Amino acid sequence: MRAPFDLPADLRIYSAIDTRDALLAWVAEEASAGHDYLQISARDVEEVDGSGLQLLAALSNMETPWHLVETSEPFAQACRHMGFAYWLDKRYLKTQAGDSAS
Amino acid sequence: MSYGTDSDSDKEFIAQAMPAFISEAAEQIEAIETLLLELEEQPDNRDLLDSLFRCAHTVKGSAGIFGLNRVVEFTHHVETLLDKMRDGDIALKPDISTLLLQCNDQIKFLVDTAADESADTPEQKDTRADLVIQLRAHTEGPEPAVVGSAAPTAALGATGATVATGPCVWSISARFGMETFRNGMDPLSIARYLSGMGRVVSVRSGVDTVPALVNLNPESCYLSFAMELETAATREDIEGAFSFVLDDCQFDVVAPETQDRKLARAIEEMPETPRLGAMLVSVGAVSQDKLDQVLSTQQQTRGMPSVGKPKLGDLLEAQAGVAPEVVAAAVAKQQKLRDNAPSEERYIRVQADRLDAVINLLGELVIAGAGATLLARATHHVSLIEANLQMNGLIEEIRNGTLGLRMVPVGETFSRFRRVVRDTASSLGKEVNFEIVGGDAELDKSMVEKIADPLMHLVRNSLDHGLETPQERLAAGKSRAGHLTLSARHETGAILIRIDDDGRGINRERVLQRAWNRGLVEQGVVPSDNDINMLIFEPGFSTAEQVTNLSGRGVGMDVVRRNIEALRGSIRLNSHPGVGLQVDIRLPLTLAIIDGFLVGVGASKFVLPLESVVEVIEAADQHTLVDASGRHVLELRGAILPVVRLRTLYTIESSPPDRVSVVVVNSPRGKFGIEVDVLLGQHQTVVKPLGSLFKSLRGISGSSILGSGEVALILDVESLGALVTAEQQSAASRAELPLGTPVVQQVKAIASV
Numbered sequence: 001m002r003a004p005f006d007l008p009a010d011l012r013i014y015s016a017i018d019t020r021d022a023l024l025a026w027v028a029e030e031a032s033a034g035h036d037y038l039q040i041s042a043r044d045v046e047e048v049d050g051s052g053l054q055l056l057a058a059l060s061n062m063e064t065p066w067h068l069v070e071t072s073e074p075f076a077q078a079c080r081h082m083g084f085a086y087w088l089d090k091r092y093l094k095t096q097a098g099d100s101a102s
Numbered sequence: 103m104s105y106g107t108d109s110d111s112d113k114e115f116i117a118q119a120m121p122a123f124i125s126e127a128a129e130q131i132e133a134i135e136t137l138l139l140e141l142e143e144q145p146d147n148r149d150l151l152d153s154l155f156r157c158a159h160t161v162k163g164s165a166g167i168f169g170l171n172r173v174v175e176f177t178h179h180v181e182t183l184l185d186k187m188r189d190g191d192i193a194l195k196p197d198i199s200t201l202l203l204q205c206n207d208q209i210k211f212l213v214d215t216a217a218d219e220s221a222d223t224p225e226q227k228d229t230r231a232d233l234v235i236q237l238r239a240h241t242e243g244p245e246p247a248v249v250g251s252a253a254p255t256a257a258l259g260a261t262g263a264t265v266a267t268g269p270c271v272w273s274i275s276a277r278f279g280m281e282t283f284r285n286g287m288d289p290l291s292i293a294r295y296l297s298g299m300g301r302v303v304s305v306r307s308g309v310d311t312v313p314a315l316v317n318l319n320p321e322s323c324y325l326s327f328a329m330e331l332e333t334a335a336t337r338e339d340i341e342g343a344f345s346f347v348l349d350d351c352q353f354d355v356v357a358p359e360t361q362d363r364k365l366a367r368a369i370e371e372m373p374e375t376p377r378l379g380a381m382l383v384s385v386g387a388v389s390q391d392k393l394d395q396v397l398s399t400q401q402q403t404r405g406m407p408s409v410g411k412p413k414l415g416d417l418l419e420a421q422a423g424v425a426p427e428v429v430a431a432a433v434a435k436q437q438k439l440r441d442n443a444p445s446e447e448r449y450i451r452v453q454a455d456r457l458d459a460v461i462n463l464l465g466e467l468v469i470a471g472a473g474a475t476l477l478a479r480a481t482h483h484v485s486l487i488e489a490n491l492q493m494n495g496l497i498e499e500i501r502n503g504t505l506g507l508r509m510v511p512v513g514e515t516f517s518r519f520r521r522v523v524r525d526t527a528s529s530l531g532k533e534v535n536f537e538i539v540g541g542d543a544e545l546d547k548s549m550v551e552k553i554a555d556p557l558m559h560l561v562r563n564s565l566d567h568g569l570e571t572p573q574e575r576l577a578a579g580k581s582r583a584g585h586l587t588l589s590a591r592h593e594t595g596a597i598l599i600r601i602d603d604d605g606r607g608i609n610r611e612r613v614l615q616r617a618w619n620r621g622l623v624e625q626g627v628v629p630s631d632n633d634i635n636m637l638i639f640e641p642g643f644s645t646a647e648q649v650t651n652l653s654g655r656g657v658g659m660d661v662v663r664r665n666i667e668a669l670r671g672s673i674r675l676n677s678h679p680g681v682g683l684q685v686d687i688r689l690p691l692t693l694a695i696i697d698g699f700l701v702g703v704g705a706s707k708f709v710l711p712l713e714s715v716v717e718v719i720e721a722a723d724q725h726t727l728v729d730a731s732g733r734h735v736l737e738l739r740g741a742i743l744p745v746v747r748l749r750t751l752y753t754i755e756s757s758p759p760d761r762v763s764v765v766v767v768n769s770p771r772g773k774f775g776i777e778v779d780v781l782l783g784q785h786q787t788v789v790k791p792l793g794s795l796f797k798s799l800r801g802i803s804g805s806s807i808l809g810s811g812e813v814a815l816i817l818d819v820e821s822l823g824a825l826v827t828a829e830q831q832s833a834a835s836r837a838e839l840p841l842g843t844p845v846v847q848q849v850k851a852i853a854s855v
Binding site: 016017019023027049053054055057058059060061062080082083085 | 278283288289290293297305306307309313314316317318320321323325327328329
């Protein structure tokens with residue numbers, strides 16, 4: 001089974017550059033493995049701000065589509081507040097938080 | 103609320119579009135002033151108020167696009183006051199009107215100096231801050247419902263905020279600048295804060311503005327969102343959420359639309375809907391069944407006199423519960439259709455330089471066309487002559503159409519004077535009823551621009567020196583408020599602009615005394631009344647006693663006359679002491695091309711404006727008589743017609759023919775004749791200005807190049823009329839040129855160079 005990319009617990013401006021670099025490296029690996037979509041897990045995210053959400057918005061503008069497969073409540077709340085609730089797609093989510101997403 | 107952009111293409115676009123913005127903003131600012139002044143007279147006119155708000159909103163919105171923060175921030179306060187007026191919370195009183203006019207001046211200053219922040223001096227900033235304080239005193243001071251700690255918004259963290267009458271849905275959009283994160287701000291926090299204010303109906307963030315991850319600088323912010331928020335909070339509360347990102351965010355908070363307002367707007371936007379009931383049914387304001395019931399009720403009143411008969415709108419309000427606002431919108435729509443209001447006019451904006459270039463080329467085309475006609479006639483080839491005639495007809499049509507493009511109504515300039523009159527009268531403690539008549543008369547745009555300053559001076563002069571104070575007027579048996587009328591009308595190829603007041607008129611004794619004292623008139627000599635009146639236009643006539651900060655702004659009346667004459671115009675005064683003063687300014691409609699009537703005297707050619715020509719008569723040279731005052735005259739159908747002899751007037755050296763023609767022309771001073779040798783027919787005349795040497799040449803307003811390359815002089819009928827009706831046509835009335843030099847030969851020499 002493929003392993004998703006695990007977003008860090010602190011998804012804020014303080015770690016944004018590191019997260020972007022890690023995410024980019026992982027995206028390159030996935031592309032070389034021939035995967036036609038990416039899986040992201042926000043299960044561990046405890047703190048998030050606009051810059052963290054912006055990383056995923058930027059990921060949306062890469063060639064390979066991505067899905068959120070796991071989420072934490074803080075991350076899901078942030079998505080709802082900021083207008084990214086459509087990332088919380090129940091078809092791909094495995095966690096309770098995703099069930100509450102509409 | 104600047105929005106930073108590092109895109110060169112964006113900057114280039116903004117630089118290119120800025121002049122258009124400034125030009126359009128200037129129009130909106132002018133409209134704001136006009137609307138405010140109209141609203142003063144019709145305070146209950148909702149359409150005017152709506153238009154006023156739209157203008158302010160347009161200026162603010164456009165300025166926002168260009169990142170003109172000072173304009174946006176200041177206009178926002180103005181808009182808030184206007185919004186309160188639209189809501190009926192604040193009525194337009196004189197102090198508010200004055201405040202809004204001052205605010206409009208400030209907006210104009212900010213737009214004019216958009217590209218130059220250094221122009222925003224500390225004094226201007228203080229003025230602006232003072233205006234904002236006054237605006238806020240109106241918008242925040244008398245608000246009846248101030249929320250205490252128990253109010254719903256208190257829980258949301260808003261302090262002292264006002265609430266609307268009930269929850270409604272606001273549209274909020276925000277686009278954050280790149281420095282937002284680096285400045286310690288977070289769009290997510292703002293979105294969260296907003297959602298705490300009420301129920302988020304919808305919120306959506308865009309990803310299109312965010313670069314791909316591979317290009318992303320994670321510390322730069324590219325986020326934006328659009329939110330529909332149902333809340334009882336006020337606009338101020340909502341905008342308060344952005345208070346910490348004002349410099350890093352472009353946001354918009356759009357007022358909620360009530361259901362009734364939505365219906366009213368749907369009606370306003372309908373293209374063609376004839377019947378009231380059908381309109382209301384089609385937008386869902388009333389069901390068809392209910393409408394039928396109401397119509398049936400109305401049917402029962404058939405036969406009643408129309409005065410007491412209930413109107414359908416009233417019945418719909420009373421029996422079907424249709425909101426009055428909705429009925430009013432439908433009735434207004436019907437009225438608009440009935441009035442056959444013109445559909446929205448379409449304009450394109452063209453640079454004046456381009457238009458001038460076309461007109462210049464057109465002038466050359468007219469001359470070339472005339473040359474081609476001469477050559478065609480010389481061939482005696484009928485088909486060629488006919489083809490040439492057809493071509494000239496088309497050139498004439500193009501000429502008329504093209505010149506028409508430059509014509510604008512003078513009313514646009516006149517309406518600027520409303521503010522001048524209002525403020526000047528107020529500062530002088532005078533009361534004035536100002537009227538504009540014939541504002542739709544059209545004049546060449548360049549003329550309109552050039553005439554504005556002289557007119558402004560004359561209007562100020564009437565207010566300052568002409569009209570009396572209310573006390574003086576009452577004492578003189580006049581109405582308390584003076585009357586000042588600015589009118590325009592077309593008159594034989596010219597436009598007549600008249601400034602008419604019912605003030606004290608010109609005090610001729612004082613004028614003459616001052617002229618004697620200043621050596622303008624020889625001591626003891628008393629000129630005619632008209633000549634005394636005209637002394638006020640003499641250089642050096644104005645005195646310190648006369649110069650006030652109103653009419654004496656460094657431009658004397660002599661400059662006013664000079665500016666008008668530079669436009670080939672003339673100025674006349676008609677003063678009745680104690681009754682009023684009439685100032686007539688006559689200007690040619692255009693400076694470019696006129697329809698002329700070509701005549702010849704000896705080898706010289708002259709052009710008369712065709713509009714002035716009444717008829718042509720033939721006479722033996724000796725038939726013109728000389729009356730007692732030395733004028734040449736002719737008896738025409740039992741009346742004496744003064745005649746001017748161009749040969750004599752301009753010292754044209756040639757033998758007169760046995761029979762001459764007399765062209766009878768109309769001038770403001772009456773009919774007179776111009777004796778010429780030959781009539782050469784109608785001629786499209788491209789007006790070329792005279793050189794400075796010939797500016798003082800009387801009776802000539804310009805020159806023109808004929809198709810043959812010859813120069814023709816354009817006769818100024820009005821000044822010729824003044825010459826011919828003068829008591830003595832002396833040698834002094836001839837051109838002020840070296841003696842013995844024929845005038846026409848000199849003009850030819852200059853024009854040929």
